Amino acid sequence: MTVAEQIKSIASAARQASFAMAKLSSGAKNELLLDMAQALVENAPKIVEENRKDLEAGEKNGLSSAMLDRLMLNEARVKGMADAIREVAALPDPVGEVTGMWKRPNDLMVGKMRIPLGVIGIIYESRPNVTSDAAVLCLKSGNAVVLRGGSEAIHSNLAIATILQKVLANRNIPAAALSLIPFTEREGVTEMLKQEEYIDVIIPRGGEGLIRFVVQNSKIPVIKHYKGVCHIFVDASADFEMAKRIIVNAKVQRPGVCNALETLLIHRDVAERFVPMIAEALSAEKVELRGDETFRKYAPQAGVATEEDWYAEYLELILAARVVDDMDAAIEHINRYCSLHTESIITSDYGNAQRFIREVNSGVVMVNASTRFSDGNQLGLGAEIGISTTKLHSFGPMGLTDLTTTKFIVYGEGQVRA
Amino acid sequence: MTVAEQIKSIASAARQASFAMAKLSSGAKNELLLDMAQALVENAPKIVEENRKDLEAGEKNGLSSAMLDRLMLNEARVKGMADAIREVAALPDPVGEVTGMWKRPNDLMVGKMRIPLGVIGIIYESRPNVTSDAAVLCLKSGNAVVLRGGSEAIHSNLAIATILQKVLANRNIPAAALSLIPFTEREGVTEMLKQEEYIDVIIPRGGEGLIRFVVQNSKIPVIKHYKGVCHIFVDASADFEMAKRIIVNAKVQRPGVCNALETLLIHRDVAERFVPMIAEALSAEKVELRGDETFRKYAPQAGVATEEDWYAEYLELILAARVVDDMDAAIEHINRYCSLHTESIITSDYGNAQRFIREVNSGVVMVNASTRFSDGNQLGLGAEIGISTTKLHSFGPMGLTDLTTTKFIVYGEGQVRA
Numbered sequence: 001m002t003v004a005e006q007i008k009s010i011a012s013a014a015r016q017a018s019f020a021m022a023k024l025s026s027g028a029k030n031e032l033l034l035d036m037a038q039a040l041v042e043n044a045p046k047i048v049e050e051n052r053k054d055l056e057a058g059e060k061n062g063l064s065s066a067m068l069d070r071l072m073l074n075e076a077r078v079k080g081m082a083d084a085i086r087e088v089a090a091l092p093d094p095v096g097e098v099t100g101m102w103k104r105p106n107d108l109m110v111g112k113m114r115i116p117l118g119v120i121g122i123i124y125e126s127r128p129n130v131t132s133d134a135a136v137l138c139l140k141s142g143n144a145v146v147l148r149g150g151s152e153a154i155h156s157n158l159a160i161a162t163i164l165q166k167v168l169a170n171r172n173i174p175a176a177a178l179s180l181i182p183f184t185e186r187e188g189v190t191e192m193l194k195q196e197e198y199i200d201v202i203i204p205r206g207g208e209g210l211i212r213f214v215v216q217n218s219k220i221p222v223i224k225h226y227k228g229v230c231h232i233f234v235d236a237s238a239d240f241e242m243a244k245r246i247i248v249n250a251k252v253q254r255p256g257v258c259n260a261l262e263t264l265l266i267h268r269d270v271a272e273r274f275v276p277m278i279a280e281a282l283s284a285e286k287v288e289l290r291g292d293e294t295f296r297k298y299a300p301q302a303g304v305a306t307e308e309d310w311y312a313e314y315l316e317l318i319l320a321a322r323v324v325d326d327m328d329a330a331i332e333h334i335n336r337y338c339s340l341h342t343e344s345i346i347t348s349d350y351g352n353a354q355r356f357i358r359e360v361n362s363g364v365v366m367v368n369a370s371t372r373f374s375d376g377n378q379l380g381l382g383a384e385i386g387i388s389t390t391k392l393h394s395f396g397p398m399g400l401t402d403l404t405t406t407k408f409i410v411y412g413e414g415q416v417r418a
Numbered sequence: 419m420t421v422a423e424q425i426k427s428i429a430s431a432a433r434q435a436s437f438a439m440a441k442l443s444s445g446a447k448n449e450l451l452l453d454m455a456q457a458l459v460e461n462a463p464k465i466v467e468e469n470r471k472d473l474e475a476g477e478k479n480g481l482s483s484a485m486l487d488r489l490m491l492n493e494a495r496v497k498g499m500a501d502a503i504r505e506v507a508a509l510p511d512p513v514g515e516v517t518g519m520w521k522r523p524n525d526l527m528v529g530k531m532r533i534p535l536g537v538i539g540i541i542y543e544s545r546p547n548v549t550s551d552a553a554v555l556c557l558k559s560g561n562a563v564v565l566r567g568g569s570e571a572i573h574s575n576l577a578i579a580t581i582l583q584k585v586l587a588n589r590n591i592p593a594a595a596l597s598l599i600p601f602t603e604r605e606g607v608t609e610m611l612k613q614e615e616y617i618d619v620i621i622p623r624g625g626e627g628l629i630r631f632v633v634q635n636s637k638i639p640v641i642k643h644y645k646g647v648c649h650i651f652v653d654a655s656a657d658f659e660m661a662k663r664i665i666v667n668a669k670v671q672r673p674g675v676c677n678a679l680e681t682l683l684i685h686r687d688v689a690e691r692f693v694p695m696i697a698e699a700l701s702a703e704k705v706e707l708r709g710d711e712t713f714r715k716y717a718p719q720a721g722v723a724t725e726e727d728w729y730a731e732y733l734e735l736i737l738a739a740r741v742v743d744d745m746d747a748a749i750e751h752i753n754r755y756c757s758l759h760t761e762s763i764i765t766s767d768y769g770n771a772q773r774f775i776r777e778v779n780s781g782v783v784m785v786n787a788s789t790r791f792s793d794g795n796q797l798g799l800g801a802e803i804g805i806s807t808t809k810l811h812s813f814g815p816m817g818l819t820d821l822t823t824t825k826f827i828v829y830g831e832g833q834v835r836a
Binding site: 096221239246249344357358359362364368374391408413414415416 | 437440441514520522526528531533534535536618619639657660663664667668671753762771775776777779780781782783784785786787788790791792796797798808809810811812813814815823824825826827828829830831832833834835
């Protein structure tokens with residue numbers, strides 16, 4: 001069989017297995033996941049051994065030490081993967097939930113019931129823990145999953161997938177409910193993206209390059225997250241101490257992630273008093289500032305922000321800052337430059353808080369809170385399968401429910417249409 | 419400007435206008451729609467006059483009388499369009515609904531709020547009433563809309579769109595909130611499908627050919643509905659009179675639509691008694707029967723069903739029929755051949771009813787009811803924008819809510835992440 005034929009056969013088997021997954025009770029799925037956690041712990045030495053092959057190849061190929069660290073598994077990290085599976089097992093099962101039911105004039109009872117999406121394709125990069133993290137979210141929500149990890153982690157991923165498949169087989173569930181594409185060539189991705197007959201949705205997890213490649217080449221719908229250009233707007237009525245605490249947290253606490261602050265907007269009426277204060281606080285944390293003219297007037301240490309800076313997702317200790325005339329100007333700036341990820345207003349004015357919540361249409365819109373809370377766990381969804389910055393199907397951080405859809409259910413007593 | 423540049427400019431203006439639409443109150447949107455209904459009635463003679471140009475061109479181009487009838491507008495039909503707008507005005511506004519809210523351990527209040535999708539593209543064929551029907555659903559749900567109708571209705575569509583745009587302008591809403599692509603060449607569609615920066619979703623309304631063309635060429639997510647191969651399964655415990663009434667209704671009442679019955683499955687235990695009865699009833703309604711061997715044994719008037727018949731959406735008075743061993747075989751047949759549209763079981767067995775509801779994962783799953791109820795109006799959604807037979811974003815008949823998404827809203831009091 002060619003690579004294309006083998007991938008088609010994997011996807012088609014996943015579709016068949018998805019019917020079995022969809023029928024499993026919540027109890028059966030939870031037991032399955034707990035067995036998987038146990039199996040990872042028991043087989044940790046085997047996983048670490050296979051991981052060593054990836055690390056050696058990575059060193060030979062000159063991967064950076066940061067990348068090697070992301071790739072590395074030891075027994076403690078495998079135990080962490082098992083714990084993450086147990087947490088997913090403990091989450092409520094979304095499948096079967098009836099989200100509403102109503103009676104029609106002809107006495108038909110009509111409702112909507114949550115069901116699995118079917119087959120979910122996950123395309124990811126170097127972290128091998130995604131193999132189990134993402135897979136168990138798909139299985140818990142009653143889906144089959146087809147995984148395609150990065151070539152640099154192929155030995156680790158195959159080891160993990162094989163262990164998890166054995167657990168499926170032990171419980172008489174088709175092993176094809178969890179498949180890993182074993183081909184490291186790019187063809188492994190492009191052929192997978194053609195299986196629209198068998199795979200219902202693709203969720204890419206990785207850098208912008210990977211995501212753009214997937215979007216360009218996929219015949220299957222993609223839930224995507226390009227980047228996080230998060231804004232904080234300091235309103236004229238803001239509590240300065242609160243604003244300072246939130247801004248420093250949002251920018252500095254973990255600058256390399258998508259919910260970190262990238263652009264700060266400040267109301268003109270408070271610029272003279274607030275800009276020097278926040279500039280000093282951020283400079284003390286070694287944040288490089290790039291401001292518009294008014295911002296620089298009150299913060300001479302700031303460099304010049306160009307048009308490009310308003311679009312920038314720095315992912316490091318750099319912050320773009322702009323003084324805006326009013327709330328309208330702030331919302332207009334956000335509408336133009338934001339990536340629909342997360343925006344927050346710092347205000348003590350009730351009307352402005354409500355207006356910001358209503359009129360800013362990013363995936364997460366906050367009042368008086370750090371953008372760093374924009375994450376499935378922090379918002380209370382449990383483990384996160386990804387973040388969507390496009391509005392179709394899911395918007396914002398995605399949990400188990402986002403791996404389901406709803407069907408209409410109709411209970412009749414012989415009704416026919418007139 | 420080239421056609422491509424003009425379409426880009428229309429789409430970009432629609433994106434700008436979508437911010438204004440998203441902010442409108444429910445009251446303002448309802449008044450807008452009522453004004454639009456009024457304007458159509460007042461301008462009916464103008465619309466009918468423009469429609470005559472399309473009819474003349476259609477006759478010259480040899481359109482069938484059925485197609486000419488679909489294209490034709492008279493004052494009564496324009497009044498019908500206005501009435502349909504008033505019905506949409508009377509529906510509840512989904513925008514702003516908070517679908518849930520919860521408190522986190524750090525006292526953050528987290529909720530989900532319904533918001534418009536943004537810009538919706540509608541690509542449709544000959545019926546000019548879609549211009550107003552689809553447009554007002556998009557506007558009521560706070561979206562901007564870009565319409566691209568069939569070339570054969572271009573004069574009618576332009577007349578309707580111009581009248582509706584004047585109402586927008588009269589109420590100081592950007593007219594770009596409702597645009598009609600004025601180009602009848604295919605380029606008008608292909609260029610529209612490239613505007614992924616400005617258009618959030620494409621909903622095609624028309625035949626399978628149009629929908630496949632849109633799916634193949636779109637960079638924008640498409641909500642699609644290929645076909646309706648609807649099944650009814652007559653369980654061993656079915657009430658025969660009820661089964662007969664429902665089957666005849668589902669097949670005969672309006673055979674040319676997607677929720678009409680196409681394949682009948684009958685439990686082996688009742689085949690000998692039920693097949694002759696239903697075959698006679700259907701033959702009396704001039705339905706051509708195509709059965710498997712067992713079905714034909716009890717209904718000699720039936721022709722031979724081939725593999726192709728199990729996939730067929732006849733849209734006319736033809737029915738494929740098969741005798742199956744049991745419920746498992748019925749569900750297996752449905753899983754293999756159905757188009758994920760609508761399936762119904764006729765049964766008096768509680769367990770089988772519940773199992774069918776649970777295990778058949780089409781957009782609409784029914785017990786003891788005619789498949790003909792699978793329609794937004796009949797299910798209680800109000801006017802329908804389309805039917806989705808794929809699971810992402812929407813599944814089954816789509817109403818106003820399906821033209822929205824949810825964002826997370828977070829009310830804080832200065833929380834930062836540790």
